[in-house]
Amino acid sequence: MPVLVVKDxxxxxxxxPPQLQRIPIPLLSPTSDCTGKTVKGRVVHKGPLVSMGxxxxxxxxxxxxxxxxxxxxxxxxxxxxxxxxxxxxxxxxSVSQGDMLLxxxxxxxxxxxxxxxxxxxxxxxxxxxxxxxxxxxxTVSPRESVPRKRTSPASTEVTKAVKVVKYTYVPLSDLxxxxxxxxxxxxTFFKQPFRTKGTDYCSTLKITDQSNKKVGCTIFCDKxxxxxxxxxxxxxxxxHRVKTQLFNGAxxxxxxxxxxxxxxxxxxxSPVVPRTSSExxxxxxxxxxxxxxxxxxxxxxxxxxxxxxxxxSAVQPKTxxxxxxxxxxxAPVDSSCTLLKVxxxxxxxxxxxxxxxxxxxxxxxPTLSKDMANLTANVLVYDNHVEVARQFKPGSYLRIYxxxxxxxxxxxxxxxxxxxxxxxxxxxxxxxxxxxxxxxRVLPEDSPDILDLKKILETFSESDINDSSMFExxxxxxxxxxxxxDEIATERTCDHTVEQVSLAEVKSRSPPQxxxxxxxxxxxxxxxxxQSLKLFxxxxxxxxxxxxxxxxxxxxxxxxxxxxxxNNGYWTLVLPLPREPPSESPSRTLTLLMSSxxxxxxxxxxxIFLMGATLEETCRIASAYSNIVPVTSPQGxxxxxxxxxxxxxxxxxxxxxxxxxxQLKVGESLGEGVEVWDEKSVADAxxxxxxxxxxxxxxxxxxxxxxLEALLWRDAESFFHVSAEDAAADQEAQDRVxxxxxxLCPPGSSTAERPWMDLCLSxxxxxxxxxxxxxxxxxxxxxxxxxxxxxPHASPRDT
Numbered sequence: 001m002p003v004l005v006v007k008d009x010x011x012x013x014x015x016x017p018p019q020l021q022r023i024p025i026p027l028l029s030p031t032s033d034c035t036g037k038t039v040k041g042r043v044v045h046k047g048p049l050v051s052m053g054x055x056x057x058x059x060x061x062x063x064x065x066x067x068x069x070x071x072x073x074x075x076x077x078x079x080x081x082x083x084x085x086x087x088x089x090x091x092x093x094s095v096s097q098g099d100m101l102l103x104x105x106x107x108x109x110x111x112x113x114x115x116x117x118x119x120x121x122x123x124x125x126x127x128x129x130x131x132x133x134x135x136x137x138x139t140v141s142p143r144e145s146v147p148r149k150r151t152s153p154a155s156t157e158v159t160k161a162v163k164v165v166k167y168t169y170v171p172l173s174d175l176x177x178x179x180x181x182x183x184x185x186x187x188t189f190f191k192q193p194f195r196t197k198g199t200d201y202c203s204t205l206k207i208t209d210q211s212n213k214k215v216g217c218t219i220f221c222d223k224x225x226x227x228x229x230x231x232x233x234x235x236x237x238x239x240h241r242v243k244t245q246l247f248n249g250a251x252x253x254x255x256x257x258x259x260x261x262x263x264x265x266x267x268x269x270s271p272v273v274p275r276t277s278s279e280x281x282x283x284x285x286x287x288x289x290x291x292x293x294x295x296x297x298x299x300x301x302x303x304x305x306x307x308x309x310x311x312x313s314a315v316q317p318k319t320x321x322x323x324x325x326x327x328x329x330x331a332p333v334d335s336s337c338t339l340l341k342v343x344x345x346x347x348x349x350x351x352x353x354x355x356x357x358x359x360x361x362x363x364x365x366p367t368l369s370k371d372m373a374n375l376t377a378n379v380l381v382y383d384n385h386v387e388v389a390r391q392f393k394p395g396s397y398l399r400i401y402x403x404x405x406x407x408x409x410x411x412x413x414x415x416x417x418x419x420x421x422x423x424x425x426x427x428x429x430x431x432x433x434x435x436x437x438x439x440x441r442v443l444p445e446d447s448p449d450i451l452d453l454k455k456i457l458e459t460f461s462e463s464d465i466n467d468s469s470m471f472e473x474x475x476x477x478x479x480x481x482x483x484x485x486d487e488i489a490t491e492r493t494c495d496h497t498v499e500q501v502s503l504a505e506v507k508s509r510s511p512p513q514x515x516x517x518x519x520x521x522x523x524x525x526x527x528x529x530x531q532s533l534k535l536f537x538x539x540x541x542x543x544x545x546x547x548x549x550x551x552x553x554x555x556x557x558x559x560x561x562x563x564x565x566x567n568n569g570y571w572t573l574v575l576p577l578p579r580e581p582p583s584e585s586p587s588r589t590l591t592l593l594m595s596s597x598x599x600x601x602x603x604x605x606x607x608i609f610l611m612g613a614t615l616e617e618t619c620r621i622a623s624a625y626s627n628i629v630p631v632t633s634p635q636g637x638x639x640x641x642x643x644x645x646x647x648x649x650x651x652x653x654x655x656x657x658x659x660x661x662x663q664l665k666v667g668e669s670l671g672e673g674v675e676v677w678d679e680k681s682v683a684d685a686x687x688x689x690x691x692x693x694x695x696x697x698x699x700x701x702x703x704x705x706x707x708l709e710a711l712l713w714r715d716a717e718s719f720f721h722v723s724a725e726d727a728a729a730d731q732e733a734q735d736r737v738x739x740x741x742x743x744l745c746p747p748g749s750s751t752a753e754r755p756w757m758d759l760c761l762s763x764x765x766x767x768x769x770x771x772x773x774x775x776x777x778x779x780x781x782x783x784x785x786x787x788x789x790x791x792p793h794a795s796p797r798d799t
Contacts, residue, residue, distance in 0.1 A: 003090045003133045020104055025065040026076040028122050030199070030222075032108050039124060040102040042066050044078060049092040055168065056180055056241070058257070059088035062119065063101050079120040080111055084127035084241065084258035091133065098138035105131035107222075115663065127241065127258025129281055167240065167282070169290070173211035177246040180256050184290050185209045186266060186298045187235045192401065192439025193227040194384055196220070197538075203227050207237060210297050217242065217253040219261070227261075229275040231399055231443060232309075232322075234266035234298055236291050268295045270448045309399070309449075312377055313346035317407035317426060320436065323400045324449055327392055328376065329364025331357040336432075338389045340379040342398065344453060347375055350407075353427035354378065364394030379403065382495050383432025385440060392442060397450045402438035404429045404497060431495050489744055489755035492516065493718070494780035496760065504705035511763035511774050519701040519708075520754045521745045526697070529737055533728055535691040537658040543696070546656075546728060547644060553615040555645040559632040560588070563612045566638045570595060570609065588612055593631070593638065606677045609638065609666075622649035627677050629686070631666070638666050640686060648682050652729040655679045657688035664688065693724035695737070699778065701759075702751070710761060710776040718782050740783050757781075 022038045041063030050058045065077040081103065083091050095101065103126060111123040126133070170181045185207035193203040201224050205217040217239070221227050228237055243256040262276045262283065272288050274281065310321040325342040333339050339355055341364070355378040379400065381389040392398065406427045430440060443450050500516045509515075526532055533546045566572065570593040593609040609631045610618060622628040628649040630641050640647050643662060646654035665687040674681045683690040695716035701708050717724055720740055726733040745754060760780040765772050 003087070003094050003135060025063075025079050025120060028079065028108055028120065028124075030108055030110055030122060034106055034108060036104075038102050038104045039063075039079075039106065040066075040100070041079070043095060043097050043099045043101055046092075046095065046097050049088060055086065055166070057083075057085060057088040057092075059083045059092055061091070061095075061101075066100075076120065080113065080117070080123040081106075082123055082125045082257060084125070087126055087131055087133070095133075095135050096138065100136040100138075102134040103132070125257055128260050171211045172207070172209050172213035172215045172251075175213075175215065175244045175251045175253075177244050177251060180241055180243050181253075182238075182240045183207075183209070183242065183253070184236070184238050184294060185215070186294055187230055187237055187263075188214065188233055189437060190228075190230045190233070191434045191437050192388075192441060193219075193221075193224055194434050194439075195387075201227060205230070205237070209294065215251055215253060216247075219255050219259075221255070221259075223277075225277045228263050229277075230263055231441070231447065231449060232266070236264040236266050236294050238262045238264075238287070264291050265448055266295055266298060267448060268299050275444075311346040312344055312348040312375070315348055315350070315405050315426070317350065317405050319405050320402050321405070323377075323398075323403050323428075324443070324453055325377070325398055325400070326453065327364070327394050327396050327398055329362050329394050330389065330392060331362045332390070333357065333380070336383055336386060338381045338386050340381055340389060340392070340398075342377050342379055342400075343375045345375065348377065348426065350426040352377060353425040355380070355427075377428055379428045379430060381430045381440070384434075385430055385432065385438075388440060397443045397445070397447070397453065398440055399443055399449070400430060400440040402430070402436045404431060406497070429495065429497075431497065488518075488758050488784065490719075490757040490759060490781050490783050492758050492760045492781055494760045496780075502705040503701060503703045503708045506761060506763065506776070507706065507708060507774075509763070511765050513763045515761045515763065517701070517703065517759050517761055518756055519703040519759060520751060520756055522700040522702045522707060522751075524697055524699045524741060524745060529734065529741065532695050532697050532737075533724065534694045534696045535656050536694045537661060537689060537691055539661045539689055540658065542658065542660065543694070544691075546693075549615065552645050555642055556613070556615045556618070556630065559630070559641050559645075560612055560614075562632045562634040563589070563591070564633050565636060566591075566593065566611075566633045570638070590617070607682065611638070618649055619652075622651060626650065627682055629682065640664055640666070640688070643688070647686065647688050648679055650679060653679075653725065654729070655683070656691045657683065657686075658691055661689035662687060693728050695720065695722075695724045695727065708776060710759075710778050712778045714777060715779045715781065719778065721782060744783075 020036055020038045022040060023032065025039060025041060028039070043061060044064045045062035047060040059082075061081050061083070062078055063081060103124065105128070106124040106126050108122050109125055111119065111121055113119075114121045167182050169184050172183060172185060175181065175183075186209065187205055188208055189206040191204045193201040196202050200220050200222045203219045205219070205228070206214060207217055208214045219227060230237065238261065239253065240260045241256055241258040242253040244251055245254055246252075260276075260281065262274045262281060264272055264274060272291050274283050309324045312323070312325075315321060323342070323344065325344040327340060327342055329341040331339045339357055406429050407425075431438065494514075496514050496516065498514060498516050500518060503517060503519065506515050506517060531545075535544045535546055536542075573592040573594075575590040575592070576588075590613055591611040593611065594605075595607060605625060607627045607629065608621075608625055609629050610621060611631050611633060613621065613630065618628060618630055629647060630645065630649070631638050632641060633639070640657075643657045643659045645656075647657045648655040674685065680690060682688075694713065697712045697716065699710050699712055701710055712719060720737050722733045722736050727737060743755070744757065758781070759778055762777045762779045764775055764777070766775050
């Protein structure tokens with residue numbers, strides 16, 4: 001990771017690689033593709049070099065765009081750069097403020113200091129062997145000089161490169177909290193990466209080394225391919241620049257700036273081939289010796305399973321196992337289920353489930369020979385794994401982790417064909433979630449794990465695969481569950497394979513767990529269902545009540561006291577209003593403000609700012625225009641109302657913002673690049689953190705063995721088949737919620753008259769005043785008879 005410094009002097013030189021393309025600083029965003037790209041600017045700030053341990057440094061610098069044709073503010077033209085490791089040290093010794101800098105091999109992240117330093121909302125992070133920096137000292141013009149190698153004694157140009165870095169690896173037993181370290185270890189458990197609620201992916205590992213210390217590790221990366229390429233327990237992993245932290249009294253590891261990872265097959269005797277997405281990384285003879293030593297140690301410790309995967313010929317019903325196989329074909333079943341047709345060359349001793357799909361939905365070989373018909377397994381992939389499975393190409397080799405062999409019959413959604421009775425046939429389900437390392441991934445063609453599999457599959461000729469006599473294998477009707485009794489008012493939409501239990505048993509078990517119960521509704525709160533509507537902030541996780549019209553009307557009346565002329569450069573229409581009785585009441589004016597920028601595009605009516613109106617007047621105007629933003633003008637500056645009131649009216653719908661997380665702004669450059677104005681784009685333009693509507697209720701359940709209180713919150717919309725946003729504005733949606741509750745708990749009814757409900761319950765713990773207690777929430781459940789499109793495979797969250 002060199003820093004190349006140019007000094008005065010003529011002569012031939014080495015050009016910056018011509019394939020690199022420059023990105024202007026104002027165009028950078030967290031989603032920018034940085035591959036083969038450069039950023040150039042002048043150094044306007046150089047921070048101190050901070051040591052975080054042996055050969056581990058961090059330095060922050062700021063560069064400013066110099067080639068822009070416009071006078072841009074620093075928040076667009078200046079950006080923070082964070083340097084790590086030896087690169088930071090070399091930069092500290094080689095670069096001065098005022099120098100011109102060109103960087104490549106960087107990554108783009110959100111700047112946590114953007115609000116404070118008023119610079120670009122992103123920062124650049126440089127670390128690792130693929131990060132390069134070209135520096136022109138302030139006495140050299142970057143347009144006239146280029147970095148070049150010394151070609152003769154007369155040449156005065158000097159190239160300086162970073163010294164070869166020697167990494168120090170810390171045994172897991174020596175880890176201390178709060179430091180950044182490098183480690184080598186053996187993987188004893190892993191979960192495939194899964195998408196977080198943000199934009200990145202997360203994977204978790206458990207690792208150990210010769211010190212016999214076991215440590216957990218959590219990895220966050222923006223891209224799926226940047227996660228460790230781990231295929232089985234016993235693989236070797238090398239982690240650079242991970243931070244130690246103390247969690248629940250134990251040391252764990254977390255990715256930090258400059259993080260990188262390389263993995264190796266853990267089998268003794270297999271080639272030591274690094275697996276990484278990085279185009280440049282350090283790996284030498286010492287690393288090879290470390291990997292071999294860990295392999296030998298792990299084998300002697302029985303850390304590597306003797307048989308990590310189970311062939312189809314050895315599968316037993318009701319078991320969970322890992323399967324290495326080849327993908328023959330795939331087809332979507334619905335939005336939360338995909339069918340994979342796979343084989344591993346062995347014959348399952350049990351009859352296998354056949355699954356019907358329309359032939360035109362199938363991708364891959366549509367036919368199989370008679371010899372292969374009973375070798376093909378139908379794998380149903382659910383929920384969070386569907387996105388991954390649909391990227392697979394037929395013919396690729398897969399490893400499926402924690403696959404469930406399910407005996408008996410099951411129902412597939414959206415299947416109108418005649419269903420055959422396949423009771424006793426064996427099906428394979430990859431359930432949703434990541435518990436027990438559940439997931440699937442493609443194995444590389446050169447993986448040692450598929451060499452034996454390839455030899456087996458090669459024994460079947462191509463002519464066998466194309467035998468059309470077995471076309472019916474794709475079209476056999478599926479197995480069937482029996483339909484639920486008519487008196488059951490709800491249905492579970494999850495795919496958990498747990499036994500139905502009583503409420504008494506639920507309360508006897510410790511969280512976290514998931515339960516299936518059959519219960520009746522004893523009572524519920526709030527009785528006035530409009531009080532169940534809540535506003536939720538996804539950023540700070542706060543929940544607040546939706547204010548009533550009396551409260552909101554008072555806020556509008558208070559805002560009229562600050563109405564006055566605005567100096568924001570907006571086109572303004574002032575409408576005097578007649579005096580209202582009594583005659584001594586002061587006269588009022590209604591002011592409509594429109595963005596001159598939007599007027600130039602013919603979109604002035606798409607966003608209107610309204611000042612001086614009452615709540616009732618605002619609602620009437622909102623019924624005729626797309627987006628109405630109520631504002632006031634303290635000291636002549638237009639600003640939205642207090643966020644206790646709605647910041648936006650769209651027809652009958654009102655939208656609120658979070659007071660804690662919003663950074664209000666109103667300027668003439670409002671909404672640059674916005675094509676369609678909706679609640680999200682208006683919120684972004686005004687600096688408002690949009691609050692989401694939700695339904696929150698507490699239900700008291702009973703089943704004859706006891707009572708239990710459970711919340712209905714996370715999956716309330718799917719339970720009622722009603723959007724909370726619609727329920728806040730639409731009387732018909734409100735009536736549907738009321739009708740559902742009246743059906744589950746009819747007013748004045750006895751227990752015997754109330755219907756039973758099949759529910760999925762999630763148990764968890766909360767801490768209050770130092771005391772931990774069990775709580776329960778209804779999830780993955782919907783009421784029957786209110787939505788014909790519901791099916792038993794809605795997407796549950798990981799449990």
